[in-house]
Amino acid sequence: MAIHDSADPVSNSTTETHTDARQAAYVAFLHRVPFALDALALGFLPGFREDCTYQQSQFDTLECPVGMLDNDFRNPDLDRYVDRALEYEPDVGVIGDAYDAAEAQSYVDTIRELQGSLAETEFIIVPKCRAAIEAIPDDIVLGYSRGYAETLAHEFSAPVDWRGRRVHILGGSPPKQLEVVEQLTQPTLTGDPPADIVGLDWNGLHRGAQFGEFWTADGWDDSGRDADHVTVRKTVRHSLSRLKKFWQDHGVWPDSTPQVDETELTYSGPTLGDIESAACTECSANVWTTDRGPYVAEYDTGAVCGYCCYECYFSHRHRNNLEEVAGDRSVYIPPA
Known part of the structure; x- marks a missing residue:
């Protein structure tokens, strides 16, 4: 520009x-x-x-x-x-x-x-x-x-x-x-x-x-x-x-603005290594002792949260009106 x-x-x-x-x-x-x-x-x-x-x-x-x-x-x-x-x-x-x-x-x-x-x-x-x-x-x-x-x-x-x-x-x-x-x-x-x-x-x-x-x-x-x-x-x-x-x-906004057509974004998503605490963000249970392992979500607030189960992830996200950085790609779901 x-x-x-x-x-x-x-x-x-x-x-x-x-x-x-x-x-x-x-x-x-x-x-x-x-x-x-x-x-x-x-x-x-x-x-x-x-x-x-x-x-x-x-x-x-x-x-x-x-x-x-x-x-x-x-x-x-x-x-x-x-x-x-x-x-x-x-x-x-x-x-x-x-x-x-x-x-x-x-x-x-x-x-x-x-x-x-x-x-x-x-x-x-x-x-x-x-x-x-x-x-x-x-x-x-x-x-x-x-x-x-x-x-x-x-x-x-x-x-x-x-x-x-x-x-x-x-x-x-x-x-x-x-x-x-x-x-x-x-x-x-x-x-x-x-x-x-x-x-x-x-x-x-x-x-x-x-x-x-x-x-x-x-x-x-x-x-x-x-x-x-x-x-x-x-x-x-x-x-x-x-x-x-x-x-x-008020006639202040510019005639031309930065172009975003060529802005490319490749998102890697959160990983297990991003979890800073073993405690589930919602219920405080140990996320590493569950059968499937931790669920991880990265929100647009900058927070990366670990959960012991999907229900805890959903409850915490919904109650706090959180939004992921990039939708489903911002949620790590452990394999079944």
Whole structure:
């Protein structure tokens, strides 16, 4: 997916209009498998933080692109991030937070070096002061912090500081992000050029889903919390669909999205070696002392559970509204 386009700053590009400036090139969702695959299928740009992966150990081959590689902003290490970027070759890379002009310049220098090997990667520097904004050249995307970072963009800057620049909005709920989009792109009496909203990301959907809530434009909805057929994965998937519709309605959703036609998945399924405890997850009986041996199931929550019998597997799965990663292929049934 080609995102990188730094030929000209915003003021000399075709994004002068309010409509063009607010439309993103991508909307990212950072999570593990299988949530990343569901997001990709809906057109989101998948990815993860540099100290994580898609957690796809059960998959023999997984060609899910690393669309966005975020940095570990609580424990930053530029050399480590560079190594990860060269390994994964992401479409988008959040290289780090710049708390002063000197730190911003160090990131700029690193990006210039990386561009020889990663010419198609859109790198983002997250300024944490006005001086850092000014030190970052116009062709490099600015990261506008709106989520749970210690220093948020609106705390040290005004919208005019970001206008005329290429911007990625980092975190914050969709209504808060939309407010930023409006502040940075809507026409002004002084004729300030709009910012070019290159992209945005928000990963808060999974947290709500764990409590049976899905996201809507009107807030969190728990109407499906007690439904037997609702799982965390289905709830996240529903929220993603709602989120996509929200950005489409507001003219932010991109015209083109990552393609999934060539994404191939070969799933090996859980094995007896994946069981971490001899106790049946449902009744605590020893799964190794049964006549047939353990039943094993891998769920989209990431848990791998062992059971002493099919009845325990079925009861535990049904009572907790669990969903397997890949249907029947995620359940190991011992031979009769």
